[in-house]
Amino acid sequence: MSDLPRKAVTRTAKLAALPLGFAGRSAWGLGKRIGGKSAELVGKELQQRTAEQLFKVLGELKGGAMKFGQALSVFESALPEEIAGPYRAALTKLQEAAPPMPTRTVHQVLAERLGEDWREFFEEFEDKPSAAASIGQVHRAVWHDGRPVAVKVQYPGAGEALLSDLNQLSRFARLLGPLIPGLDIKPLIAELRDRVSEELDYGLEAAAQRTTAEEFAGDPDVLVPQVVHQAEQILVTEWMEGIPLSEVIAEGTEEQRDRAGQLLTRFLFSGPARTGLLHADPHPGNFRLVPDEANDGSDSDTWRLGVLDFGTVDRLPGGLPETIGLALRMALEGEADEVYGMLCEEGFVKESIDLEPDAVLDYLLPIIEPALADEFTFTRGWMRSQAARIGDPRSPAYQLGKQLNLPPAYLLIHRVTLSTIGVLCQLGATVRMRDELEEWLPGFVPEEEYTPEDEGPQEAAAEA
Incomplete structure (x- = not known):
């Protein structure tokens, strides 16, 4: 493909063909069953063929189609292994790359946004993109002061393509539901x-990245590239080397997987506490495992998590809501009535709904199991068991879950948390999640447990 296919009729036709393809395969499956194959075996073949076509089309179209595919890809752990295995490579490709736009188009955008003399900004500029994603692609370059940089160039027409794709996808969201058991597709698309509009605004992205980079400057665990220059549809940041998380998932050592998982968990909870921003696009293509050059990466404890792409963030000036920490702690302590009261107060249970507090606690406990243990190993098997429990219409958990509500203020936090857990399961990482919750999640540790020794010198001095 040579350019972003942005004509509405072209994109709509490709996406509209997906449900027709699903229907055709269903008819094919019926014939197979009539021919004697078991319904279970045919169902697995249908799901595999459907997923292969879906991710192929989403990857080709970029835009909102690819954005949706990337969001889905982190839930691959929830799929049965025999289904997920054959197209895991396609999911990984969605996380890392998409067909590039032509060099002439890249040069045209640079000339329009930086001026006809745009080459004077750079000592070197590589025409071949190093990465391509849903709304733009990245080129490696050397800034005029000698710094290696990443130049993100937005696809012309990306905004129209994003909205068109997502509107079209929402029309047949019901047909996509069976791909990821337990995941409600329509709210994800919405x-x-x-x-x-936020993701298309590179000014907002630059501001979020600057804030995070400044806060984490010199941090031993997290590395965020500094913003070098920003213009409409152009974002220049420092270049960051490292091992893409997709590679760690595919072939990383146990030490790499565990370190990546611990740091990803730490960033999920520490980011909002330290910056008031929640990085809201946690698919593996946006993270790197960065070895320490001083020891050639031989000491896994010195590896850092490199974080890219701040186009989608949730602004949480006070950090993550204290209600989350309080409810989580009470649930772990078995205080069913208190947890239920908080859920009702926050709008997770509507006034017209009446549920048994103990049943709600039973629904929650398996999901929050990682927070109970000193350390927890996230696996695809655990993720699949949770998806099956919540997604099976015959399950009491499914019936209860249908009666719960997700307030708008918690929607993005919920998706980011689920997505991060999906990545942890792909990594198969052993993580000390409770340590991170105690350190960073407001309300998780009772206030009376804090002493001046727990605080930094500035806070202790201020109180004194």
Whole structure:
């Protein structure tokens, strides 16, 4: 493909063909069953063929189609292994790359946004993109002061393509549901659509990245590239080397997987506490495992998590809501009535709904199991068991879950948390999640447990 296919009729036709393809395969499956194959075996073949076609089309179209595919890809752990295995490579490709736009188009955008003399900004500029994603692609370059940089160039027409794709996808969201058991597709698409204008605004992205980079400057665990220059549809940041998380998932050592998982968990909870921003696009293509050059990466404890792409963030000036920490702690302590009261107060249970507090606690406990243990190993098997429990219409958990509500203020936090857990399961990482919750999640540790020794010198001195 040579350019972003942005004509509405072209994109709509490709996406509209997906449900027709699903229907055709269903008819094919019926014939197979009549021919004697078991319904279970045919169902697995249908799901595999459907997923292969879906991710192929989403990857080709970029835009909102690819954005949706990337969001889905982190939930691959929830799929049965025999289904997920054959197209895991396609999911990884969605996380890392998409067909590039032509060099002439890249040069045209640079000339329009930086001026006809745009080459004077750079000592070197590589025409071949190093990465391509849903709304733009990245080129490696050397800034005029000698710094290696990443130049993100937005696809012309990306905004129209994003909205068109997501509107079209929402029309047949019901057909996509069976791909990821337990995941409600329609709210996911709606939330992605609500974030379109923010993601297209590289000024907002630059501001979020600057804030995070400044806060984490010199941090031993997290590395965020500094913003070098920003213009409309152009974002220049420092270049960051490292091992893409998709490679760690595919062939990383146990030490790499565990370190990546611990740091990803730490960033999920420490980011909002330290910056008031929640990085809201946690698919593996946006993270790197960065070895320490001083020891050639031989000491895994010195590896850092490199974080890219701040196009989608949730602004949480006070950090993550204290209600989350309080409810989580009470649930772990078995205080069913208190947890239920908080859920009702926050709008997770509507006034017209009456549920048994103990049943709600039973629904929650398996999901929050990682927070109970000193350390927890996230696995695809655990993720699949949770998806099956919540997604099986015959399950009491499914019936209860249908009666719960997700307030708008928690929607993005919920998706980011689920997505991060999906990545942890792909990594198969052993993580000390409770340590991170105690350190960074407001309300998780009772206030009376804090002493001046727990505080930094500035806070202790201020109180004194």
